[in-house]
Amino acid sequence: MSRIIRTEPNAILSRAVEYHGFVYTPGALARDLAKDIKGQTAEALAEIDAVLDLHGTDKTRLLQAQIWLKHIGDRAAMNEVWAAWLPEGGAPVRACVQAELADPRALVEIMVVACK
Amino acid sequence: MSRIIRTEPNAILSRAVEYHGFVYTPGALARDLAKDIKGQTAEALAEIDAVLDLHGTDKTRLLQAQIWLKHIGDRAAMNEVWAAWLPEGGAPVRACVQAELADPRALVEIMVVACK
Amino acid sequence: MSRIIRTEPNAILSRAVEYHGFVYTPGALARDLAKDIKGQTAEALAEIDAVLDLHGTDKTRLLQAQIWLKHIGDRAAMNEVWAAWLPEGGAPVRACVQAELADPRALVEIMVVACK
Numbered sequence: 253m254s255r256i257i258r259t260e261p262n263a264i265l266s267r268a269v270e271y272h273g274f275v276y277t278p279g280a281l282a283r284d285l286a287k288d289i290k291g292q293t294a295e296a297l298a299e300i301d302a303v304l305d306l307h308g309t310d311k312t313r314l315l316q317a318q319i320w321l322k323h324i325g326d327r328a329a330m331n332e333v334w335a336a337w338l339p340e341g342g343a344p345v346r347a348c349v350q351a352e353l354a355d356p357r358a359l360v361e362i363m364v365v366a367c368k
Numbered sequence: 369m370s371r372i373i374r375t376e377p378n379a380i381l382s383r384a385v386e387y388h389g390f391v392y393t394p395g396a397l398a399r400d401l402a403k404d405i406k407g408q409t410a411e412a413l414a415e416i417d418a419v420l421d422l423h424g425t426d427k428t429r430l431l432q433a434q435i436w437l438k439h440i441g442d443r444a445a446m447n448e449v450w451a452a453w454l455p456e457g458g459a460p461v462r463a464c465v466q467a468e469l470a471d472p473r474a475l476v477e478i479m480v481v482a483c484k
Numbered sequence: 485m486s487r488i489i490r491t492e493p494n495a496i497l498s499r500a501v502e503y504h505g506f507v508y509t510p511g512a513l514a515r516d517l518a519k520d521i522k523g524q525t526a527e528a529l530a531e532i533d534a535v536l537d538l539h540g541t542d543k544t545r546l547l548q549a550q551i552w553l554k555h556i557g558d559r560a561a562m563n564e565v566w567a568a569w570l571p572e573g574g575a576p577v578r579a580c581v582q583a584e585l586a587d588p589r590a591l592v593e594i595m596v597v598a599c600k
Contacts (some may be wrong), residue, residue, distance in 0.1 A: 258458070263451040264451055278461035318463065324584050334496065343496060345498055345501050345508045349511075352465065361465065365508075372547070374573065377575040379563075381577055387599050468582035469556070
């Protein structure tokens with residue numbers, strides 16, 4: 253039984269969970285929900301960078317991503333920020349669909365599975 | 369090649385799939401879809417308890433959860449049941465978005481990845 | 485640190501990512517989005533067959549599937565194709581919810597996690 257490492261668990265979720273070399277992150281939102289889709293995407297990705305770093309890995313080790321957009325029409329703008337953030341040749345698999353998110357101002361939510 | 373253990377596979381899905389110490393559960397719904405959001409959440413979580421038990425693990429070993437709500441406004445009520453169910457300090461990562469579910473009476477669906 | 489194998493990474497996503505015996509595929513769409521739900525489901529599953537084959541595995545090794553339908557009412561028709569495709573006794577866990585997809589003509593998107 254390998255050890256599970258949980259970063260900053262609260263009553264609802266952990267900021268990251270690591271098990272057996274896999275690092276799971278929760279749906280990341282922007283801190284500033286007043287920003288537009290590009291700004292919110294950048295902030296969500298910055299949170300993912302931060303939590304991967306806490307687990308000794310980074311965006312070169314992404315396996316799977318799920319992206320939810322409040323407006324699927326924001327996909328092209330989100331993709332610009334996403335593609336610029338990804339390391340060349342290092343894209344994970346991905347699904348991106350439209351969904352209403354927890355906060356009505358939230359335009360994008362991103363959850364990944366990475367590894368060490 | 370490790371062995372895959374499937375619990376109660378039917379034509380569409382298995383009730384759980386285990387591989388290499390990871391236990392995957394399908395989107396769990398309440399049995400009684402006449403219940404309100406709290407009642408449906410409790411029943412979905414009871415199903416998750418049951419399937420994890422069948423695989424020799426439990427809710428202290430949750431890695432990732434996905435929650436779909438028919439009405440995102442039910443999030444606070446669902447969270448009450450969810451937080452009471454989770455072991456202290458043992459929350460998985462999580463994403464929770466709004467989606468129309470298979471049965472129009474279904475208010476919540478929960479899918480997890482756990483480990484042994 | 486195990487090696488990550490990425491098949492056909494582009495700027496946005498990879499066609500598959502393999503790590504530690506796990507094979508992740510992206511949300512697969514039909515090639516011909518003029519087809520109906522059964523036709524689109526068959527094409528999405530053919531893409532999954534193709535990418536699993538590239539990683540030396542196949543649909544007998546499915547762990548988890550996520551299915552998004554533009555119209556949840558298409559679930560029964562999609563399930564016919566899905567059930568016929570699955571090996572007997574080999575169903576993964578699954579969640580299937582309604583979501584607006586990237587292309588307005590897309591009726592179904594399917595993402596899986598398999599193993600070798």
